[in-house]
Amino acid sequence: MQYRKLKLEVAVHNFQYTRAKNAAGAIAELSKNPAAKLVAGGTNLIDLMKYGVMAPDRLVDINRLSYNAIQKESGVLSIGATVTNSVAAANEMVLQYQPLLSQAMLAGASPQLRNKATMGGNLLQRTRCPYFYDISEPCNKREPGTGCGALKGYNRMHAIFGASDACIAVNPSDMNVALVALDASVQVTGPKGKRNIPIAEFHRLPGKHPELDNTLDRREVITGLLIPDNAFSKHTTYLKVRDRASYAFALISVAVALEMEETTEGTTIKEVHLAMGGVAHKPWRLTAAEQLLKGKKATVENFKMAAELAMQGAKSYGHNDFKLKLAPNSIVQALKTASGIKA
Amino acid sequence: MGKKHLENADMAKAISRVDGRAKVTGAAKYAAEVQLQDLTYAVLVGSTIAQGIITKIDTQKAEWAPGVIAVISHLNTPGVPEYKLQNQDVIQKQLRVFDDANIYYNGQPVAVVIADTLERAQYGASLVSVTYKKEQHVSNLEDNLSRAVVPKKAKADPRGFTSDFVRGKAGAYLDAEVQVVEEYIQPSEVHHPMELHSIIASWEGNDKLTLVDKTQGSQQTQASIAKSFQLKPENVKVVATYVGGAFGSALRVWPHEIVAILAAKKVQKPVKLVLSRGQMSYMVGYRPYTLQKVSLGASKDGKLVGISHESYGKTSMYEEFTENVLQMTRMMYDVPNIDTKYRIVPLNVSTPAPMRGPGEATGSFALECAMDELSYKLNMDPIALRLVNYAGQDPDKLLPWSSNYLKDCYRLGAEKIGWNNRKAEAGTVQEGEWKVGYGVATGTFGAFRSAATIKATYKADGTLLLQSAIADIGPGTGTAMTSIAAENLGIDPSLITFQLGNSSFPKAPMQGGSNSVATVGSAVVAACTNLKVELAKRAAKQKQEWNNAVPANIQLKGNELVNSDDTASKVKLVSLFTEGGLTELVIEGSAAQGDERNKYSFYSYSVHFIEAHVHELTGVVRIKNAVSVVDCGTIVSPKTARSQLMGGIVGGIGMALMEEAVIDDRTGRTINASFGDYHVPVNADIPQMEMLFVNEKDPYLNPMGSKGLGEVVIIGVAPAVANAVYNATGKRIRHLPITPDKLI
Structure with missing residues (x-):
């Protein structure tokens, strides 16, 4: 005989709403109320509140903070945290200097969502794991200590890198994958002042604390993104493999940024940055593959070797076994597209 | 000879949807958009186990929550009178919502919270706490094929498509030169129409009920609800003016509709209940997960020798759902030997429902993939293979x-x-x-037709109102009926209004099984014919030659009644209203299936x-x-x-x-x-x-x-x-x- 007591229907709990005038005001709200949450576009948070996954006591609206600038200064493109995805994706400087970022954002969500979703919010987008969303199911990310529903459940969309027994969820954002490939950093401000967090250190692996998606202090406010200049703009690709042509999360996505060079040996790869989405709790940088390719000739043979190297340490969980093949195939395809090399 | 077939380019001149403007401007109000005085809101609570018994429902927190009017479960339901009747249909045994503590599938409605606003009802529902005694459940088809049963329906209809069937010799494919033996799986599919299933239930006294409901059959819902609540059918009114898609999910009364009616009875106010998108996966049916085994045998020239086809589909623990997965196999190709076997597997899932192309869509996936596989084995063009096996008459019904x-x-x-x-x-x-x-x-x-009646109101100003209880779930029934009447009478489509989706309008079938145009259209033709006969009768008082007019030759051209056989006989339409000083003529027309099915x-x-x-x-x-x-x-x-x-x-x-x-x-x-x-x-x-x-x-x-x-x-x-x-x-x-x- 087994008794079970579970949460049932989902509903938005009562909450207070306040509008922050400036960053200091937002930080003060977060400091005094541990259950307060910032809201900008609300495309993810409001959804999660409706599903009963998150139930903040107080919403602090930061849309009036107006971090809306997109600027290019001293070799760095900066994009304000409250700039929407659709504005950034269509911005001339983004298209000129960081086309990969635009490509990745346009691969995400739908035009309606991109019109609301902000750069800062997208950094914090939470996983789409179905066990995280269904409050009658166990989930260590939603309720630490309840277990992982996906580990032995339906895990087709789940991680093959960096997962733990506590959580095999993936980061669902497309934008984040491009930011990792572009060595961006996240500008934040908090009770202890301002700091820049390198994007690679912003998102975290689940370990024993999958409830933590990132390294942001809960009293800190994201104010913008910084992307250093690079020479990639001619050879970038964001490949997103998914179950339908739009409005679906990535089975696998690959961000490629290449700098090509014509040498006496032929077309070689001067510099390369690679990152993958749909494979880990954070956007997955393919450092070993990058090292292999750097200085090498741009050939499909080399792309395949790099893809194989990138897959070292991958582990699948049943329904996502196919990713062990789809991921390297996608890396090769993305490199072919970005380089224009077909053979 | 010019082409007769229609393709994309031919569509421009056809009439557009008569309700298109209302739909795209939002003027069309769907069930969930209707507002009534004193309306209250109901939100369902679903079970979180798949098999077992409710041991306790704690509703106190919910009842104390702001705005909550009532919480109803099996502990305090006003009850559905039909559940207590004897001799119920054992095949179509609907889930008896709130009847007892038994749980048959995960997501089954176990309680409902009614509040003064939707948000308060949702919050209230989140506070209901249910405790279960959980039992072993089964939901996987392949793991439970040993539980497969022959549907009870098959015994009642031995020639039906769910009964074991043999034509010629069973397993004849085994003797053929070329064989294909494969298994095919069609997973469960949810209908997910754009419009969520919604209902507003409103009692007047103890014996009169009005429902604004998403349904594919206003009169069928009326009859079903009247039976469930033991009311006179005329005391149950069902309105479904606009339906935003259904694909079969609104062909029957579901538990949430019964719940809304129970809730309205309990709170003595109108109750609106709208399923959430999530609940749509649990409460209004789905195309069932089906495993099929198809074996084809053919001679080297592609002529089919035998087909064996088995189907195993999911159904619920409380109801037998069947569909015609095997129908196409029995009639599509000229095959001397066919054997079919249809089984259902009762599992801890909700009852499936017909979904667009019910049965046949699933069956054709297996049969037509197998035919393709056969074409490769034969090294034969897939179209040629089908033509070789073309059936010149129905090989099943002969x-x-x-x-x-x-x-x-x-x-x-x-x-x-x-x-x-x-x-x-x-x-x-x-x-x-x-x-x-x-x-x-x-x-x-x-291709089917059944019985329907049309009420036609023809006014002296030249406008025509046609009424039918038929639903329009999206195909454009009003538009098709307007086209039929306009062509038949010769009047401009803009003069015609077609009203539908109301149980108090004349008899119509459900909108399902592709029979709306054949059935209701026939009644429109009958009504138009009757109108022309009545107008000719009246015209004959002015010009005797109208006594000889044949309806097919009568047209209402502009402001005149014209007989194409005798164009000189035309009379002003408005003059036909003077007798009896009428402002309108009310005519009915009916049509029903004849004996054609015995012949063709x-x-x-x-x-x-x-x-x-x-x-x-x-x-x-x-x-x-x-x-x-x-x-x-x-x-x-x-x-x-x-x-x-x-x-x-x-x-x-x-x-x-x-x-x-x-x-x-x-x-x-x-x-x-x-x-x-x-x-x-x-x-x-x-x-x-x-x-x-x-x-x-x-x-x-x-x-x-x-x-x-x-x-x-x-x-x-x-x-x-x-x-x-x-x-x-x-x-x-x-x-x-x-x-x-x-x-x-």
């Missing part, structure tokens, strides 16, 4: 076809898509990174052609071109017919490439119960499409010459896609949907 233009479908479609470009050897055509292939498959669905076999046909491109590395499938040709008799309303076919192709592409309701068998819960996770095609998935109609009259089904369209348009699309993917890649995917992971 009756002549009422009409059958399948050969024209194959010919027109092959020309349009460029079938000549298809290479017989699979996996041999490459365009850049994409592998290219072509596929074809056939669909069929019975009635089917509509579709042939679908697909050009698929499959990415060599990622396995992504892009449909580049879709051509479908339908033989559904004369096309009554070309634009809406075209839209129906377009929707069928899109639905079929979804079925082939993405639709799958995934259940976690450990809990029995649906993993993808949201529109974000349950994929249907988006615009970017939809290719160039060509919608063609043979447009040849069926002489026997109804006066318009039409046959049904709504179901046959999706039947055969999924196998055409699967066959195109095989032709492109050499990979045969027998378990839908065909997602990228299956092709790498």
Whole structure:
């Protein structure tokens, strides 16, 4: 005989709403109320509140903070945290200097969502794991200590890198994958002042604390993104493999940024940055593959070797076994597209 | 001879949807948008176990929550009188909501919270705490094939499509020179119409009930509810003026509708209950997960020797759901030996429901993929194979076809898509990174008509009001009926109003099984004929020659009644109202099925052609071109017919490439119960499409010459896609949907 007591229907709990005038005001709200949450576009948070996954006591609206600038200064493109995805994706400087970022954002969500979703919010987008969303199911990310529903459940969309027994969820954002490939950093401000967090250190692996998606202090406010200049703009690709042509999360996505060079040996790869989405709790940088390719000739043979190297340490969980093949195939395809090399 | 068939380019001159403007401007109010005085809001609480007993329901927190008026469960339900009746139908035994503490599936409604606003009802529902005694449950079909049963229905109808059947010799394929023996899986698919299932229930005293409801049959819901609550049918009024899609999910009364009525009784106020998108996966049916085994045997020249076909589909623990998965196998091809076996497997899931092309869409996936596999084994063109086995009459009923233009479908479609470009050897055509292939498959669905009546009110100002209880779930029934009446009478369509979706209007069938136009259209013709007879009778008082007028020759031209046999006899229409000083003439017209089914076999046909491109590395499938040709008799309303076919192709592409309701068998819960996770095609998935109609009259089904369209348009699309993917890649995917992971 087994008794079970579970949460049932989902509903938005009562909450207070306040509008922050400036960053200091937002930080003060977060400091005094541990259950307060910032809201900008609300495309993810409001959804999660409706599903009963998150139930903040107080919403602090930061849309009036107006971090809306997109600027290019001293070799760095900066994009304000409250700039929407659709504005950034269509911005001339983004298209000129960081086309990969635009490509990745346009691969995400739908035009309606991109019109609301902000750069800062997208950094914090939470996983789409179905066990995280269904409050009658166990989930260590939603309720630490309840277990992982996906580990032995339906895990087709789940991680093959960096997962733990506590959580095999993936980061669902497309934008984040491009930011990792572009060595961006996240500008934040908090009770202890301002700091820049390198994007690679912003998102975290689940370990024993999958409830933590990132390294942001809960009293800190994201104010913008910084992307250093690079020479990639001619050879970038964001490949997103998914179950339908739009409005679906990535089975696998690959961000490629290449700098090509014509040498006496032929077309070689001067510099390369690679990152993958749909494979880990954070956007997955393919450092070993990058090292292999750097200085090498741009050939499909080399792309395949790099893809194989990138897959070292991958582990699948049943329904996502196919990713062990789809991921390297996608890396090769993305490199072919970005380089224009077909053979 | 000019062409008779219709294609995309022919649609421009047809009339547009009569309610199109109301729908796109929001003027059309769907059930959930209707507001009544004192309206209260109900939110259902679903179980979180799949099998067991409710041991405790703690409602105190919910009852104390602001705005909450009542919490109802099996502990305090006002009760459904029908549940206490004896001798109930054991086959269609609906879930007896709130009748006892038993749980049969995860997500089953266990309580409802009623509050003064929707948000307060939702919050209240989140506070209801239910404790269960959990028992072992089963939800996986393959693991539970040993539980398969012959449906009770089969015993009642030994010739029916769910009974074990043998024509000629069973297992005859084993003797054939060339054989295909394979298993095919169609996963569960959720209907997910855009409009959520919604109802507003409102009692007047203890014996009168009005429902604003999403339903495919206002009068059938009326009858079902009257029986459940032991009310006089005339005391139950059901209004479903606009229905935003249903695909079969609103063909019956579901538990949430009963709950809304119980709740309205309890709180003595009107109650609105709208299912959430998540609840749509648990409460209003689905196309059942079905495993099929198909064995084909043929001689080397492609002539089929025998087919053996078995089907195993999911059903619930409390009700037997069956559908005609095996019908097409019995009648489609000229085969001497056929044996079929139909089984259902009771599991801890909710009851399935007919979903567009019910049964046949599932059956055709297996049969038409198997035919394709056979064509490769024979090294024979798939169209040629089908033509070799073309049935000149119905081999099942041994009756002549009422009409059958399948050969024209194959010919027109092959020309349009460029079938000549298809290479017989699979996996041999490459365009850049994409592998290219072509596929074809056939669909069929019975053509029916039943009984209906139309009330026609013709006014002295020249306007005509037609009324019928029929629903319009999207096909454009009002538009088709307007077209029929306008053509019959010769008046401008803008003078005609067609009112529908109300149980107090004249008799109509449910909108399901592709019989609305055939049935209600026949009644429209009858009403128009009766109107013309009445007008001629009145005209005869002015000009005697009208006594000899034949209705078919009478037209209402401009402001005159004209007899094409005797054009000099025309009279002013307005003058026909003077006798009796009338301002309007009220006429009825009825039509019903005759004895035609004893003489002919009635089917509509579709042939679908697909050009698929499959990415060599990622396995992504892009449909580049879709051509479908339908033989559904004369096309009554070309634009809406075209839209129906377009929707069928899109639905079929979804079925082939993405639709799958995934259940976690450990809990029995649906993993993808949201529109974000349950994929249907988006615009970017939809290719160039060509919608063609043979447009040849069926002489026997109804006066318009039409046959049904709504179901046959999706039947055969999924196998055409699967066959195109095989032709492109050499990979045969027998378990839908065909997602990228299956092709790498």
